[in-house]
Amino acid sequence: MLAAVFTSSQAQTPQPEDPALKIYRGVPTKVNDLVHTKLDVRFDYKKRYMYGKEWVTLKPHFYPTDSLRLDAKGMDLKTIAVVKNGKNFPLKFTYQDSLSVAIKLDKVYHNNESYTIYIDYTAKPNELKVKGSAAINDAKGLYFINPDGTEKDKPTQIWTQGETESSSAWFPTIDKPSQKTTEEISMTVLSKYVTLSNGKLVSQKNNADGTRTDTWKQDLPHSPYLFMMAVGDFKIYKDKWRNKEVNYYLEPKYAPYAKEIFGMTPEAIEFYSKTLGVDFPWYKYSQIVVRDYVSGAMENTSATLHGAYVQGTARELLDAYYDDGRSTIVHELFHQWFGDYVTAESWSNLTVNESFANFSETLWAEHKYGKDVADEHNYIDMQNYLQSPDARTKNLVRFHYADKEDVFDVVTYQKGGRILNMLRNYLGDAAFFKGLNIYLKTNAFKNGEAQQLRLAFEEASGLDLNWYFNQWYYGAGHPILDISYKWDDATKTQTVYLQQSQDGQIFKLPMAIDIYAGGKKTRHKIWMNDQNDTLAFKLDAKPNLVNVDGDKVLLTKKTDHKTLQEFAFQYFNAPLYLDRLEAINAAADKQTDNDGQKILIAALKDKYYGLRSKAIRTLKLDNDAIRNAAQPILAQMAQTDDNTLTRAAAIKALGSLKASGNLNIFKQALSSQSYAVQGAALNAIGLVDGPQAMTLAKGFEKDNKGGLTAAILDIYATNGGDAQWPFVYQQYHESGPQAKFNSMRKYAALAGRVIKPEYAQQGISEIKAFGITYKSQGAAGIVVQFITGIKEQRQKLSDDASVKVADEAIKEINDAK
Template identity: 30%
Template sequence: MSAAAWLATAALPVTAAEREHVCRYCSGAEHAPAGAPKERQYAPDRQVDLLHITLDVTPDFQARTVAGTATLRFAPIAKPVKSLRLDGIHLNVREVKGTHAVRDYSVDDQCVTIVFEKEIPAGEEASIDVAYSAEPAQGLFFRTSAMGFPEGDDHCWTQGEPHEARHWFPSFDYPNERASSEIIFHVPREMTVVSNGRLIGEAEEPGGLKAVHWLQEKPHANYLICVVAGRLEKLEDQHGDTPLGFYTQPSKAKYAANAFAETAEIMDFFEKEIGVPFPWEKYDQATCADYHWGGMENTTLTTLTQRTIIADEVENVRSSRSLNAHEMAHQWFGDYVTCKDWSHLWLNEGFATYYALLYEGHKLGRDDLLYGLYLDARDEIFPEHKDHRPIVYREYQQPREQFDYRNYPKGSWVLHMLRSMLGEGLYRQAIRTYLERHALQDVETEDLREVFEETSGRTLDKFFDQWLYHGGVPELKVTSKWLAEERTAHVTIEQTQATSDDVLLFELETKLRFIVDGKPVDEPIKIDGRRHDFYVKLPAEPQIVRFDPDYTVLARVEFDLDDKQLEAQLGNQADVIGRLQACEGLAKRKTAASVKLLRQALNADPFWGVRAAAAAALRRIRTTDAIAALVESTDQPDARVRNRVVEEIGKCYADAAHAKLLEVVKREQNPAIVATALRGLGKYQGQASIAAARAALDDKSFNNDLVAAAFAAIGDLQARSLSDEVMKLIKSRET
């Protein structure tokens, strides 16, 4: 492995409770430049109905090129066609011929334009053969030992979304066009080829090659066409009549079963939850070296980052579950039905994000579902509260601008609110109808609204308007006062967000919950104005007052509680969101009493997420007692909590924290947690930290986690004394 390739691999950290970047989502997705013209984006007109695509091509692993023939069968839709424009970036076209005589063709950097001798009548089928070659800058990627990747792992893979397919074959490259497809890939005989649909066969050819033929019979969007070819090892399983496969490079095969393990169980859950059987004939997954994102939901073939393969020793600090579930959910939401254009991307990504959380709740319990929603709101959505772009948004310049928090976690929250508002039964009925009605078609947001209205009898225009066609989230200030003489709780709720043409005053339905002597009293409420005052008669003063106790509304809520209320809320084992919010409230107190309560939660709360939140709260307090509470609480049975405690210790700066980090590096068996401790040592100058980093350079753990952490620590320490050893290590990894 070359130094550059190895360093790229080693530079990927393992973080506490690492949350995968699925698909193309990144919380730091770029916005259009300030002052950029706001041209609205729409799906292009469909001149023809594309019926079938055949790609008969040969990749050159040394030159990193592809050459062959693309055959497109189509029929003009409404008018005769004299010329046809295909998307194709930097393609070298040698010849174009077809069933209808071709008079001429032209090629530029963006497209291939074909002119026919005569017009092709509307509705008449025709086909063209485009003989071409390409050296793709995007879309088709080669990873070989000559490039510095492990010997024996040579492979190539494709990525279509949003518009990369046009870099390696000519076609109509937009999601509002669907066609069946087939791929005939010519590769060295020792290689494996996996693609969409079913395997038709393999045939040996001269020159040590073989032709591998795959056919996808149901129509799908162009960006979902995929092929992975190379030296691959395979795991197999079955769910009902659906074969399941997992392909990975030999160097990663040892732990591949960890990433594949839950695939059948996830499919079983989705079939029951969605109410529509898995809509394709097989489901494969394939890892790709140096993959850009978490995964890509190509029809019947999900491509994945190699980082989804996790060693046993990491325990549950990292997991493939969420990524696996997210990408499989796309086989229904994104592949079976596909957003018509990128303004409706949430119909793909919001669904996949939410259904991954639903599986989390099914697998681990409802607290894990709610915790996922809580993290999405707190960490991904609320930090963007000044961004007033709506979910359904047409004023983007590039499709990649759409792959952000709005279409992933916020879209997921919209579905959660609908499910909470309508009830699980009606929600499931609507989703099943939506999929069956629009199967193998493109969809818009209004298609979903119409089905929900039809199923529930409710008018949902306002809900969709405020949550999908306008931006922002409600910002609520909640106060509570006990009126002893009236034996009444007085709760005031104010909407404080600035309203404009972009952000509305929200209409919300939820409830207040009062815990009186251990018994809940619920009061349904509706919020549709700037300020509301609610008066609720109670038998006695409540120990706990909760707004939206079932966590059904996405809102930034400011609700200050006193110490007594926070203590009661932290102790309510039936309310995981309340306990998480209590941790946040106690972190602001910075008192000895709050440290005592948080220490107790860190070591005794039944839910791991609350224990992690308590650790973060103690670090925010950062008094001597708070740091001591962290240092004395590393003996956690759940590795996620253990890792989080070490991470928070690493953010403190104290002798006790330094000593604990050194101890963790020496005694901890989980390499992910050791890596977390090593990164924390980077702020502590001195020979002890340098010695720990030096020792980690010799580690041979899977995925180079400790070496990557050592590099980070050495960089922070500016340990020039280790420069020679670092260079020696890099050179030793070259093969």
């Protein structure tokens, strides 16, 4: 799964320790094992019900038993019976908590015999009282989207979301990742709709009442949380990998762009199959895009489900680079091996699912787009982990947590992916990928944990890795590393001082140190084993650069006391993305220094667009020397850079100068096919000539997405009023969570300024809904600030009705669970 979150600068309020953290979360005891699950379901759109019949086959795991407990959340259970020779014999059961059902079997069963239970039930997901999490914001399992067709421009869909333990909201099962079962699902739907589920579509039967029954079979075992269904008006684009089906299910509007969105999938399947030495194991691979998804994406076996953000028109995709959907596509694909083929035996060991999927994003980026893209992706993820205030206290393998949903965090994803990247660097590619091959083949269609992963790597490499797993998997935190240098000209000795200053354990760190001297680079492989290490190197002359962690793979918060001159040498001579980024960062606050200027101006022409964009954002154009050197380069970039986001960044930087002489560049950019470039140009014009920007914005109301939409909203929120409100409100309402958060300040300002009270109240309602939905992610504080600001503006306008609505909204946010 890829979690959907928004980036907030709001600090999290420290909470008292939850008593639940003291509970040991081991692998659930196995009394019975799932063997096969057969479902026959139909849907009631009006009631938001699913009527189901289930035949679930089980056997005792080891010890004899005469009882069975199934997870079944919020259902009406009408009949539970054991099936004998094709006949149903009712069984006694208790279902008191509406979460699980205890069934008394007809006899004592042993582990050499199986039995089949029949259940007739009704699933009522919309009546289920469950809570989501920061990663997965709902947990009702089965979702009816626009079931009455009353929401304009929104399709009617049904889809499921099983992770973590929500499949049991739509069919009774043992809802644990340690269980594996084959599956057969028959869905009766309106004949106009398309269906998708796991495995193979084995039959379609047209019924007399205008419905159709589709039957899907998954003959290879997988965990219940990976079951899925989807129903709706989807167009299917048929692709293939070798002789297997690869299909893309999209809304008709986006079907023409299926190849642009998902077309890399067969190439990625081939790359991962060859890299892992295990061919893609499932019958087919389908991807479907749905509305109102409760997270980012989900790796259901052979049928990945994506949120709507991954799809786009050809114009939208011009501005969609690796982290705008493509990384999600390969993340979920890699789960088909790590998560589906071999599944974490418990949520405590989620790292063997999610850390690998996160790591795969870097792996594919390197293969497809080059090392700079991969290293940038790697660095951003590391920063996301390092900047999370409480992440350093959490183990990667986590046997104590308050809620299983809490494990879906920056430790499991971003930190875990970086740990695998370091291990790959330490072992070398051949041993690392041989280890993955051993792990997958040893545990195929079963469950795995970190210890099995360690054993596989040790078998492949012949190295002991207990030290590595103890400090990175079973310990918390990361090294805080200080690096300083001293050159002794008398003895021709370069000394490097390494110091770890974090609380808790001292990390063993194998690393490369590259010394640049006399026109060549010499690599030294060393181990840091203690809190303080001193390294001495005899050289012929003072080196130009000592580059600690020459491979730039260490997961560490680092302070490196190089001089700016050394960073300048590093920018021009060391090869990696992070070498150049560190130099740009060092120059950021030293733009009056010649070396700082030299770095930044050179970085405007860096080979990698991500660093060109970074350099643009770093420039302080109020510095005469920087401005004079950068302006002609920015003007050229604004017109010709081959990356749309870098062009947009250059236009934004030029716009900040508020120079009318650049208006022609901005106006020419308005004809770009890139929404990002158009948006930057419109905003730049707005800084020079607000009324002209308002007029131009009106002309883009019918065709705008992404950066252009944001620019129109920005200009209208800054300069507009009641006439612009309907457009602003509609666009804001339809925005994703991150876009909403980014533009909330100006949206709130306009809501406070409009004349009509109903407009102000619409604004308050939208912001309130965001605050309640994302309260668990720290949104409540800033949302209340914005609503309070609207309230103060409405008081000045004597709009008592809106003031009352604001007060009620603040109370609802504060009271929300």
